[in-house]
Amino acid sequence: MATEFSDQTDASRYAMHVDGELVGVLDYRILGDSISLTRAFTVPHHRGKGYAAQLVEYAVGEIEKGGTLRIVPMCWYVADWFEAHPDRAALLQRRAG
Numbered sequence: 001m002a003t004e005f006s007d008q009t010d011a012s013r014y015a016m017h018v019d020g021e022l023v024g025v026l027d028y029r030i031l032g033d034s035i036s037l038t039r040a041f042t043v044p045h046h047r048g049k050g051y052a053a054q055l056v057e058y059a060v061g062e063i064e065k066g067g068t069l070r071i072v073p074m075c076w077y078v079a080d081w082f083e084a085h086p087d088r089a090a091l092l093q094r095r096a097g
Contacts, residue, residue, distance in 0.1 A: 005058040014059040016051055024051045026059050026078075034093045035069040040077040056081045064091055 004017045014026040024042040028035050037059065042052050056078055063069055070093030073079040082088060 003054070005055065007059075007062060014055060014062070016055045016058070018046075018051070023049075024055050026052075026055050026075075028059075030069065033069060034072050035063055036072040036074045037078040038074045040075050052077055053081060060088060060091065064088075 002019055006015050006017075007013075008015050012028055012030075014028070015022060016024045022043065023046040024040070026037060027039040027041075028037050030036075037056075040052050040056065060071065060081075063071060071078075071082075071091050072093050073082055082092060
C-alpha cells in the first residue's frame with residue numbers, strides 16, 4: 001500500500017492518497033503568523049481506518065518544520081488530535097490573529 005501526502009497550496013489543503021486514490025484532506029487558512037486547520041475530511045468509504053490521524057500528523061509535522069507558524073485548531077478533529085498529543089501543544093496558538 002503506497003501512501004502519499006502533499007501540501008496543495010493552490011487549494012489551501014493537505015491531501016492524502018493511498019494507492020493513488022484520494023482518501024482525505026485537511027483544509028487550512030494562513031493569517032499572519034498562524035495557520036488555522038479548518039476542516040478534516042475523509043472520503044466516506046475510507047473512514048475508520050485512521051487516515052485522518054495520519055493526515056493531521058503529517059500536516060503538523062510540515063508546519064513544525066517551517067518553524068514560523070502557530071496552529072489554530074478550528075476543526076473539532078484537529079482539536080481532539082492535539083488533546084491526544086499534548087507533547088505537540090507548543091505549536092498551538094489558541095486564537096487567530
